[in-house]
Amino acid sequence: MTRLRRRVVVPSLVMIAALGLGACTGNQPGTEPDRAEHERAAHRLAEVLASGETESLWTDVDLTIPLTNLADLPRRVIAIEIGEPRTLADDGPRAADVVLEWAWDLDEDGAEDWTYTTQAQVTEDQDGNWQAAYDEAALAEGLGMGGELRLTRPEPERGDIRDGGGVPIVTGRPVYRVGIDKTALPDDVEDEEIHAAAVALAEVVGLDDPVGYAERVMAAGPRAFVEIITVRQESDEVPLAELESIPGAVALPDELPLAPTASWARPLLGRAGEATAEIIEASEGAVGPGDVVGLSGLQHTYDAHLRGTPGLVVTFSHGDESEVLYEEETTDGGDLQLTLATAMQTAAEHALETQEAPAGLVAIRPSTGEVLAVANGPGTEGQNLAMLATLAPGSTFKMVTALALLRAGFAADDVVSCTQVATVSGRTIRNYPGYPSAYVGDITLTEALAQSCNSALINARDQLTPQQLADAAASLGLGQALRVDWPAYTGTVPTEMTDTELAASLIGQGDILASPLAMAVVAATIQAGEVVTPRLVLEPDDLADGGAAAGDAPAQPLSAEEAQTLAAFMRAVVEEGTATLLADVPGEPVHAKTGSAEAGEGEDYRVDSWMIAYQGDLAVAALVQGGGHGAGAAGSVVESFLEDVNR
DSSP, X not given: OOEEEEOOOOXXXXXXXXXXXXXXXXXXXXXXXXXXXXXXXXXXXXXXXXXXXXXXXXXXXXXXXXXXXXXXSXXXXXXXXXXXXXXXXXXXXXXXXXXXXXXXXXXXXXXXXXXXXXXXXXXXXXXXXXXXXXXXXXXXXXXXXXXXXXXXXXXXOOOOEEOTTSOEEEEEEEEXXXXXXXXXXXXXXXXXXXXXXXXXXXXXXXXXXXXXXXXXXXXXXXXXXXXXXXXETTOOSSOGGGGGGSTTEEEEEEEEEEOSSSSTTHHHHOOEEEOOHHHHHHTTTSOOTTOEEEOSHHHHHTHHHHHOBOOEXXXXXXXXXXXXXXXXXXXXXXXXXXXXOHHHHHHHHHHHTTOOSOEEEEEEETTTTEEEEEEEOGGGTTOOHHHHOOBOOGGGGHHHHHHHHHHTTOOTTOEEEEOSXXXXXXXXXXXXXXXXXXXXXXXXXXXXXXXXXXXXXXXXXXXOOHHHHXXXXXXXXXXXXXXXXXXXXXXXXOSOOOHHHHHHHHTTOTTOBBOHHHHHHHHHHHHHTSOOOOBOEEESTTTSOTTOBOSOOOSSOOOHHHHHHHHHHHHHHHHHSTTGGGTTOSSSOXXXXXXXXXXXXXXXXXXXXXXXXXXXXXXEEEEETTOOSSSHHHHHHHHHHHHHHTO
């Protein structure tokens, strides 16, 4: 039975009085020639113990035996008291007592943590030379009898990431750490057998480079556990039963901060795991080997808040007895509360799960700006397309063009010319394939927007300037600067364009760029009647998105009348235009705008599918890269999402 005694050592020099010391020279000014020989020996002893380069004083001294994992840590050692030489016994050599002050930087952050004093002695040999014999007792209290010191870093509890209701969404969940445990191998195992076992495990896991993993196993120490993968305990990703036939293969139960499922908001939330060597080096002592840190997404962005601070415990052990010499308690990490709504995020994930092409969806609550869902389909391969895409938004941008036309004097019932094609500086721009012939010719502005006629808006370009278009975009929240730590792209609308560029911009092409987040803000702003600033982080207060908008207010704020007219345009899209598939969605009336955007050239040419919509106090934007013309791809995503949240 190990007997554990806990004691925190604090700096104390009370013991010095009992040493019968004379001169106090350790902190006295003076150059090396001013020191007596015994003083030089004392200071040399301190220098060697501080540097760990013992070979200059002693042969065959290994400080890693008594100091274990403290041996290479930064430390300061100085001789703070040096006694006058005295004769040992009647005819013995002369000796001088020394008090050494030790100050350890246990977490390697540049600040001293553990300070204490020890006693040492320097002696004079027959030739009159002063030196210090190696004595473990000079290293720390209790050493010298075969004991050892060891530093441990108790891990703090990592904070949870919570949804808008305060319910944990990223929290500790059970996992298995799968790998080769060399301590589980037979004593007489051959290297060839270990290599073969590692290759077999890599093949079971499905690793692309089994030999590479085997080489890592062979290079590890004789008692190492070499992890190959971490899986959720409820997952069937790895056939754990097959591990039983592989020597040394184990699945160690553990816990990691994880979201409800492996894909749930993964590109946004990111993941946490064991710190890499690069992270440890860059942390300046804040992170040590084995610490769990955020590796990507919000887990990485807010890692310092979520991670907490490990404890520091120095233990002296001898035999089966153990004593704590120094201890700093852990500081648990703080929780991070987001605005995400778990049910809506789940609905968004479900709406995208069958999309093989890169796809993203963002949902916002217009009344507050709270981001309720950020989902990315499996085709994004871990990229946060929903928040960071920089793509042409196509005809969803026509709501911006519509606002610019309203401000230029157009009314909803004014007639515009929807021609088969529009020609600008020799460039021909057509309507989308399958555009209804019934709406070619003179139609109202409402009909042009409902049917998404490209030529009608391009033919009206003489009434607009690039600056007017950019001002209208700002009035709808596009391009607003955000004072937040999380990744977000809110769009770009140039203020200088050629005639051809302006024509392309009016239908959301050219240099107009946006993300689903940016276009969800447009839909939310139309619903709210004022610019909506997206919010994602609610708590703690020092990280919250309060006052997240960094730029000036729009030069011309959206008026109530303008918002009502834009809302009527979007409702017409659902009632009689390109988004009639949303007409039967249960709940309040849906307002929407479809969009198609051409991208790439030659073999890389594609048509991206977009849709923005709002229903009650919920705005949404979806993008499916390569989804094609019309409401099909993005429209089905929005339809699925809205139907789910209305169940």
